[in-house]
Amino acid sequence: MATSSLESLRPETSVFHGIGEPRGRFFWHIKRGVDIGLSLLALPILAMITVWLLLLNPLFNRGPLVFKQRRMGRYQSEFTILKFRTMAPSASIARGAGDPVEMDRITPLGYWLRRLRIDELPQIINVLRGEMSLIGPRPDYIEFARDYSDSVPSYRHRHTVRPGISGYAQVCMGYAEGYALAERKAQLDLYYIENAGWRLESWILARTFAVLVSGFGAR
Numbered sequence: 001m002a003t004s005s006l007e008s009l010r011p012e013t014s015v016f017h018g019i020g021e022p023r024g025r026f027f028w029h030i031k032r033g034v035d036i037g038l039s040l041l042a043l044p045i046l047a048m049i050t051v052w053l054l055l056l057n058p059l060f061n062r063g064p065l066v067f068k069q070r071r072m073g074r075y076q077s078e079f080t081i082l083k084f085r086t087m088a089p090s091a092s093i094a095r096g097a098g099d100p101v102e103m104d105r106i107t108p109l110g111y112w113l114r115r116l117r118i119d120e121l122p123q124i125i126n127v128l129r130g131e132m133s134l135i136g137p138r139p140d141y142i143e144f145a146r147d148y149s150d151s152v153p154s155y156r157h158r159h160t161v162r163p164g165i166s167g168y169a170q171v172c173m174g175y176a177e178g179y180a181l182a183e184r185k186a187q188l189d190l191y192y193i194e195n196a197g198w199r200l201e202s203w204i205l206a207r208t209f210a211v212l213v214s215g216f217g218a219r
Helices: 003-009 025-060 108-115 123-129 142-151 155-160 168-173 178-195 198-214
Strands: 066-072 078-084 133-135 164-166
Touching (some): 025 133, 142 178, 164 198, 168 198, 178 198
Parallel strands (some): 133 164
Antiparallel strands (some): 066 078
C-alpha cells in the first residue's frame, strides 16, 4: 500500500503518527516465536481456569464448556476457533452479518466470561496450532467474513496476516456490529498491518489489559 493510502487509513486520534518501524519478514518470524513462547507460559493458567469452569458450568452455563466455530483465517482459509461457551446452545447462527448479538442467549456465567474476556482464553491453542496470533485482526465467523469480503472495501486484505486474540481495531472500537463498523474495523486492521512493530504491539497489549479491567466493548 502506498504512503498516501496509508495516511487515509490512519485514525486521526492515533498516537502512532510517524513511528515508521521496519516491517519485513524478520519481524513476523520473531512475532511468531513470541506468540509460541507466551502461549506456552499461559497454558497452566488455561488449565486452572478450565478446572474451575468445569465445576461452575453445570450450575450456571449448562451444556458444553467449549464452543467451536468456523472462522476465516490467514489467506482467507477456514479454521476452527476455540472459546469457552457463553451462550445457550443453538443448532445454528440465526442472525445475519449486519444483525446485533443475541443478548438473550447469554448465560449468567457467560456474561462474566465475556466481560472479563476469559471466553477467549482457549484460543492460545489456536495460536500454538499456527492458526492465530496473540495480536492481529479478529477473525470473523466464516459466513459473515464472506459477506463482508463481498460488500466491504479492502476487507479481504486484513487476512494477509494471522488473526489475533486481541487487535488494534478491537481495543480502539470494541465489538463491531453491522457493515458500517465492519468497514471501520477493516481500515484499522489495515493500519495495523502496515505499521506493525514492537511499539505498536506493546501498545495494543497494554490497551488489552486496560480493556480487561474496564470491560470496554464487552458483549
